[in-house]
Amino acid sequence: MSGKSLLLKVILLGDGGVGKSSLMNRYVTNKFDSQAFHTIGVEFLNRDLEVDGRFVTLQIWDTAGQERFKSLRTPFYRGADCCLLTFSVDDRQSFENLSNWQKEFVYYADVKDPERFPFVVLGNKIDKLERQVSTEEAQAWCMENGNYPYLETSAKDDTNVAVAFEEAVRQVLAVEEQLEHCMLGHTIDLHSSSKSGSSCC
Numbered sequence: 081m082s083g084k085s086l087l088l089k090v091i092l093l094g095d096g097g098v099g100k101s102s103l104m105n106r107y108v109t110n111k112f113d114s115q116a117f118h119t120i121g122v123e124f125l126n127r128d129l130e131v132d133g134r135f136v137t138l139q140i141w142d143t144a145g146q147e148r149f150k151s152l153r154t155p156f157y158r159g160a161d162c163c164l165l166t167f168s169v170d171d172r173q174s175f176e177n178l179s180n181w182q183k184e185f186v187y188y189a190d191v192k193d194p195e196r197f198p199f200v201v202l203g204n205k206i207d208k209l210e211r212q213v214s215t216e217e218a219q220a221w222c223m224e225n226g227n228y229p230y231l232e233t234s235a236k237d238d239t240n241v242a243v244a245f246e247e248a249v250r251q252v253l254a255v256e257e258q259l260e261h262c263m264l265g266h267t268i269d270l271h272s273s274s275k276s277g278s279s280c281c
């Protein structure tokens with residue numbers, strides 16, 4: 081691997097009010113606003129980080145979760161390297177809507193191979209005492225829908241926020257490595273008489 085910095089686009093999706101902007105702002109500026117305004121359209125912020133020896137510039141795209149802003153957010157899905165599906169543990173409806181967010185992303189980002197696309201699921205606001213979604217239930221959803229990593233976060237208390245974005249990077253790097261491995265397999269195939277190994281991708 082080269083030491084060159086890699087630009088990765090990650091996108092935060094989920095219902096209005098689950099804390100997407102708060103997670104991005106906590107991670108990039110280390111600030112939390114208890115009376116944040118709803119996002120209109122999309123916004124993005126960059127942060128440089130190092131994960132497992134790789135230097136990465138993370139371009140975090142924060143989208144408006146409210147339904148009325150759908151046409152403003154969907155044009156920005158294309159080119160995303162990872163999608164952070166976000167819900168709030170104190171809002172059951174936001175959890176039940178995860179499948180819709182996943183479908184919306186796959187459609188508008190025009191993801192060719194959804195089964196391999198790196199999604200990460202975030203259950204935010206774990207500082208709240210009254211939960212409507214248990215850890216086990218969220219983990220089960222992640223297992224059933226693509227074996228996605230699940231992280232519980234609090235933008236307010238800064239719990240697991242950096243860990244969540246680092247996990248997003250790890251997921252992208254893992255897919256990239258898998259692809260490199262497959263391409264290598266194909267290169268070797270071109271020089272051999274056998275067709276074995278070409279089923280990797």
Ligand SMILES: Nc1nc2c(ncn2[C@@H]2O[C@H](COP(=O)(O)OP(=O)(O)OP(=O)(O)O)[C@@H](O)[C@H]2O)c(=O)[nH]1
Nearest residue numbers: 096097098099100101102114118119145234235236
């Ligand atoms: N207690 C608690 N409140 C949070 C947390 N994260 C966000 N909030 C609050 O929840 C409200 C909504 O947060 P936002 O970050 O604006 O939510 P959003 O997902 O960006 O919403 P849209 O922009 O409408 O899609 C704000 O009042 C935040 O202060 C958290 O981890 N814990």
Ligand SMILES: [Mg+2]
Nearest residue numbers: 100101118119
């Ligand atoms: Mg927002």
